[in-house]
Amino acid sequence: MGNKDLLLGIDIGTTGTKCSVYDFSGNKVASAYREYPMLHPRENWTEQEPLQWWKAVQRNLKEIFQNQGIENTRIAVVGISSTNAIVFVDKEGTPLYNAISLHDQRSGEQVKWLKENIGEEVVRRSAKNRIANGSFCLPNIRWMIENRPDIVKKSYKVLVPCGYLIQKLTGEFSINRSRMSLTLMSNIYTGQWETEIVKKTGLPLRLLPKPYHSTDIVGGVTKKAAQLTGLLPGTPVTAGVIDTVAATIGAGAVQKGDFALTIGSSGRLCCISSQPFQDQRLLNIYGAFPGQYIGVQSTNNAGVSLRWFRDVFGKAVADEAAAAGKDLYTYLNIEAAKALVGAGGTIWLPYLAGEQSPIWNPEARGVFFNIGLGTNYSSFVRAVLEGVAFSQRDCLDVVLSNSLKPDIIPLGGGAANSPLWCQIFADVLNIPVSSLTSNETETLGDIIIAAQAVGIKEIPLDFGKKLAKTGCVFHPIAEHAAVYDKQFKKYKELYKTLKPLF
Numbered sequence: 001m002g003n004k005d006l007l008l009g010i011d012i013g014t015t016g017t018k019c020s021v022y023d024f025s026g027n028k029v030a031s032a033y034r035e036y037p038m039l040h041p042r043e044n045w046t047e048q049e050p051l052q053w054w055k056a057v058q059r060n061l062k063e064i065f066q067n068q069g070i071e072n073t074r075i076a077v078v079g080i081s082s083t084n085a086i087v088f089v090d091k092e093g094t095p096l097y098n099a100i101s102l103h104d105q106r107s108g109e110q111v112k113w114l115k116e117n118i119g120e121e122v123v124r125r126s127a128k129n130r131i132a133n134g135s136f137c138l139p140n141i142r143w144m145i146e147n148r149p150d151i152v153k154k155s156y157k158v159l160v161p162c163g164y165l166i167q168k169l170t171g172e173f174s175i176n177r178s179r180m181s182l183t184l185m186s187n188i189y190t191g192q193w194e195t196e197i198v199k200k201t202g203l204p205l206r207l208l209p210k211p212y213h214s215t216d217i218v219g220g221v222t223k224k225a226a227q228l229t230g231l232l233p234g235t236p237v238t239a240g241v242i243d244t245v246a247a248t249i250g251a252g253a254v255q256k257g258d259f260a261l262t263i264g265s266s267g268r269l270c271c272i273s274s275q276p277f278q279d280q281r282l283l284n285i286y287g288a289f290p291g292q293y294i295g296v297q298s299t300n301n302a303g304v305s306l307r308w309f310r311d312v313f314g315k316a317v318a319d320e321a322a323a324a325g326k327d328l329y330t331y332l333n334i335e336a337a338k339a340l341v342g343a344g345g346t347i348w349l350p351y352l353a354g355e356q357s358p359i360w361n362p363e364a365r366g367v368f369f370n371i372g373l374g375t376n377y378s379s380f381v382r383a384v385l386e387g388v389a390f391s392q393r394d395c396l397d398v399v400l401s402n403s404l405k406p407d408i409i410p411l412g413g414g415a416a417n418s419p420l421w422c423q424i425f426a427d428v429l430n431i432p433v434s435s436l437t438s439n440e441t442e443t444l445g446d447i448i449i450a451a452q453a454v455g456i457k458e459i460p461l462d463f464g465k466k467l468a469k470t471g472c473v474f475h476p477i478a479e480h481a482a483v484y485d486k487q488f489k490k491y492k493e494l495y496k497t498l499k500p501l502f
Helices: 050-067 107-116 120-127 139-146 148-155 159-168 195-202 222-227 243-250 303-313 315-323 326-338 377-400 417-427 441-454 463-468 478-501
Strands: 006-012 016-023 028-035 076-080 085-089 100-101 158-160 175-176 210-212 217-220 236-237 259-263 265-272 283-286 293-299 347-349 366-370 411-412 433-435 472-474
Touching: 006 050, 006 159, 006 441, 016 050, 016 441, 028 050, 050 159, 050 222, 076 159, 076 259, 076 441, 085 139, 085 159, 100 139, 100 159, 107 139, 120 195, 139 148, 139 195, 139 293, 148 217, 158 159, 159 217, 159 222, 159 236, 175 433, 210 222, 236 441, 243 259, 243 265, 243 441, 259 377, 259 417, 259 441, 259 463, 265 377, 303 326, 303 377, 326 377, 326 417, 347 377, 377 417, 377 478, 411 417, 417 433, 417 441, 417 472, 417 478, 441 463
Parallel strands: 006 076, 076 236, 175 210, 259 411, 411 433
Antiparallel strands: 006 016, 016 028, 085 100, 085 158, 217 236, 259 265, 265 293, 283 293, 347 366, 433 472
């Protein structure tokens, strides 16, 4: 590869975009992150402004190239992952409407329409997934057809965040097969569009972008994109991948039976298989590599729960955090550590924007339960951390009914930065948890996929396993696990009791 000895991973997240540069040993040598808001123009609506993704990438890369001493000539290839959203664009790739995010719940009526007019079994046969809003694009696409036919008519393509950014970088319109599998408009086995489903939905076939494998190179960075980002013109860009798949690969889960847990804005518990799972409570995704399928339990409100708590109640301790020289997230962890295991009996249902796995209920909402006179700030914070862990145990129970119990679960994402949260996960799941040395598993997965695309031998597809072995392992503490077993039963009963009230 000559002097091209670095790889760039870009992850477009729900709440921010990260760009990280790695060497061929997997060391992160430069990184930049930029946060942006989720937009809520109406109740139950969640949108994002795609231009903010592109601006975040530009600013991050300028920071890396201008302030962190990285030479653009050294970047061998760019790998990209992204959150779930749909965006309608014109021939120049300019958005004609805000991106509709996975947290958006507007398309309940369209879910009913799709079930009645196309049929869940028809979709399930090809996509191996249910019809639901949130994770799947089809209901939101149908919403656009019904409510904004003017936008649909003017559009050139419908893209996902990966595809939008790749178009900005290369000028090419594309979609990767992993993200395709969550549109409900493709066949998970063949990787081709199911044109009959698309036609029945009312979407013009001309709006469908060209499918690619994640390890395909879509194109090179254009001169215009090079001027805006600092990348070298012609730098190859891969077709991208779902952030969940990137994180799973970054955590070292690539072989059949491997598990990975990622707690970022959303939570994803993944198990690798050679065939799609048949259990309808699981999402099925085509992997980044041929013949690889990933069964996913995806929760919307993992890291989002802690961010919501920080934004709404963080002001109460902001001065104390500043005086201690700590950022708010770090200080919230310090507070949570002061509370008893089980948060003194306080339970948090983390369903702030409805929930996907395993309850599949867009009407569910967040609840603090069992607040008493002895409940203090620390109890609330700990309850949030524990509630997210309970939601993952709920997911794990489904996965374990379809697979063998893992010996250890690698944990990546922002939660891996918190030893307290890692221990809570180990205790609640009652399985050892390994916090990854490189817990930024999305961008690591991006560069592992990108390395396969251009044949960088130093980085094999199971490269994440090598890095996962050096992580810190948290073993379940028996007394804690016993407390959480009782709390988890209450957590399950609490949702069951409240379900009719949401």
